[in-house]
Amino acid sequence: xxxxxxxxxxxxxxxxxxxxxxxxxxxxxxxxxxxxxxxxxxxxxxxxxxxxxxxxxxxxxxxxxxxxxxxxxxxxxxxxxxxxxxxxxxxxxxxxxxxxxxxxxxxxxxxxxxxxxxxxxxxxxxxxxxxxxxxxxxxxxxxxxxxxxxxxxxxxxxxxxxxxxxxxxxxxxxxxxxxxxxxxxxxxxxxxxxxxxxxxxxxxxxxxxxxxxxxxxxxxxxxxxxxxxxxxxxxxxxxxxxxxxxxxxxxxxxxxxxxxxxxxxxxxxxxxxxxxxxxxxxxxxxxxxxxxxxxxxxxxxxxxxxxxxxxxxxxxxxxxxxxxxxxxxxxxxxxxxxxxxxxxxxxxxxxxxxxxxxxxxxxxxxxxxxxxxxxxxxxxxxxxxxxxxxxxxxxxxxxxxxxxxxxxxxxxxxxxxxxxxxxxxxxxxxxxxxxxxxxxxxxxxx
Ligand SMILES: Cc1cc2nc3c(=O)[nH]c(=O)nc-3n(C[C@H](O)[C@H](O)[C@H](O)COP(=O)(O)OP(=O)(O)OC[C@H]3O[C@@H](n4cnc5c(N)ncnc54)[C@H](O)[C@@H]3O)c2cc1C
Numbered sequence: 001x002x003x004x005x006x007x008x009x010x011x012x013x014x015x016x017x018x019x020x021x022x023x024x025x026x027x028x029x030x031x032x033x034x035x036x037x038x039x040x041x042x043x044x045x046x047x048x049x050x051x052x053x054x055x056x057x058x059x060x061x062x063x064x065x066x067x068x069x070x071x072x073x074x075x076x077x078x079x080x081x082x083x084x085x086x087x088x089x090x091x092x093x094x095x096x097x098x099x100x101x102x103x104x105x106x107x108x109x110x111x112x113x114x115x116x117x118x119x120x121x122x123x124x125x126x127x128x129x130x131x132x133x134x135x136x137x138x139x140x141x142x143x144x145x146x147x148x149x150x151x152x153x154x155x156x157x158x159x160x161x162x163x164x165x166x167x168x169x170x171x172x173x174x175x176x177x178x179x180x181x182x183x184x185x186x187x188x189x190x191x192x193x194x195x196x197x198x199x200x201x202x203x204x205x206x207x208x209x210x211x212x213x214x215x216x217x218x219x220x221x222x223x224x225x226x227x228x229x230x231x232x233x234x235x236x237x238x239x240x241x242x243x244x245x246x247x248x249x250x251x252x253x254x255x256x257x258x259x260x261x262x263x264x265x266x267x268x269x270x271x272x273x274x275x276x277x278x279x280x281x282x283x284x285x286x287x288x289x290x291x292x293x294x295x296x297x298x299x300x301x302x303x304x305x306x307x308x309x310x311x312x313x314x315x316x317x318x319x320x321x322x323x324x325x326x327x328x329x330x331x332x333x334x335x336x337x338x339x340x341x342x343x344x345x346x347x348x349x350x351x352x353x354x355x356x357x358x359x360x361x362x363x364x365x366x367x368x369x370x371x372x373x374x375x376x377x378x379x380x381x382x383x384x385x386x387x388x389x390x391x392x393x394x395x396x397x398x399x400x401x402x403x404x405x406x407x408x409x410x411x412x413x414x415x416x417x418x419x420x421x422x423x424x425x426x427x428x429x430x431x432x433x434x435x436x437x438x439x440x441x442x443x444x445x446x
Pocket of ligand 1: 017018019020021022023051052053054058059060063069070072135136137138176177178179224406418419420
């Protein structure tokens with residue numbers, strides 16, 4: 001099995017924690033930078049390594065529904081907004097696959113999700129020498145020199161080759177560990193109780209097979225919940241599919257052109273420079289571009305299904321709006337769910353074979369990953385980590401090793417932080433920051 005170099009003679013310029021699209025974009029930016037150096041400047045190459053917990057590259061595999069499309073233009077791929085001439089672009093990928101003309105004829109900006117996943121895999125395979133899979137990072141620790149300065153960090157990860165761990169030393173860290181499933185308190189996942197992130201795998205292995213499912217219930221009113229409703233309705237042909245949510249109806253995603261500018265690189269400048277109250281109001285105004293919203297096409301399609309079933313009398317799709325699930329009993333024969341209709345408080349018990357939580361995601365605990373290092377990170381009045389415009393965490397003076405964040409920066413860089421929109425540009429900004437700081441160190445500046 002291939003592993004990245006470790007040991008005390010292998011000091012990295014940067015180690016990336018997690019290898020989803022964000023750190024993949026960074027790996028590509030570093031690869032392109034290293035390849036661009038003339039022969040007499042090869043000493044300027046950055047030594048980079050990325051550690052990924054999954055056994056191979058995977059981007060939301062549980063939601064790779066065959067006909068689901070991207071919610072971002074293909075031009076917001078891993079590179080184009082940073083370097084439109086890069087051969088790591090989605091267009092280059094299509095060209096290599098012999099599908100460029102076919103894609104063009106689709107007249108769309110929004111490729112299939114499975115196709116973008118294949119594009120990510122293709123790009124990841126081209127920087128495979130920079131990545132170790134099956135290498136969950138367990139701890140990051142400061143390494144202090146004789147003057148008390150923390151110049152390096154030690155990153156401990158699982159050894160994919162065995163049960164042990166591997167330690168690597170680096171001058172900079174880039175944490176891009178994404179979000180984790182959010183579940184209502186007390187939820188116990190099981191073969192019948194799932195989160196949407198598990199959808200495809202769980203549906204393929206449902207107890208008794210798809211034909212045995214008589215009722216599936218989906219909780220939530222966001223894009224993933226609506227996709228799960230649609231998918232289960234098609235996949236379990238005998239089942240009633242109930243969509244339970246507190247709203248009256250799904251809210252459409254605002255993808256109008258002017259609101260969409262909130263995802264522009266320039267909007268990140270504006271957001272980062274704004275006072276706290278302006279940041280909060282921008283969040284509130286533009287939540288509907290991303291949170292608890294559903295693509296209009298999907299809303300219309302589900303509404304058409306509801307009506308069609310009303311006409312034919314074979315009703316399998318059921319919207320249980322203004323409702324909440326109050327109790328879940330998971331027994332050997334199936335589930336028993338108590339659903340409350342909020343306007344009246346009336347409760348009914350539904351027997352179900354499957355319950356899917358479309359309850360979204362939440363940030364991972366950065367402090368748990370950083371351990372004692374966390375104490376050296378500066379915090380704002382709300383106890384959130386301070387992050388510079390260059391995505392580097394502001395730290396105590398004696399910590400000179402760099403900690404960069406991708407994803408966990410909504411509070412400093414705005415709503416686009418957890419999305420793909422600025423991944424390419426952000427990777428370039430992190431690279432620029434690394435280079436500026438390493439040349440300042442070489443010339444003794446700063
Ligand atoms: C179904 C779905 C569809 C989406 N579609 C879009 C879309 O169309 N457009 C858009 O802009 N956004 C979309 N998003 C938002 C999504 O967050 C981004 O697309 C993207 O995944 C962010 O990339 P990332 O690399 O920051 O995080 P992730 O893609 O979440 O990658 C993080 C990686 O870190 C790894 N990891 C975590 N902890 C550790 C650790 N301790 N050690 C090592 N590895 C670790 C994880 O295994 C994972 O591979 C979608 C989200 C979902 C759930």
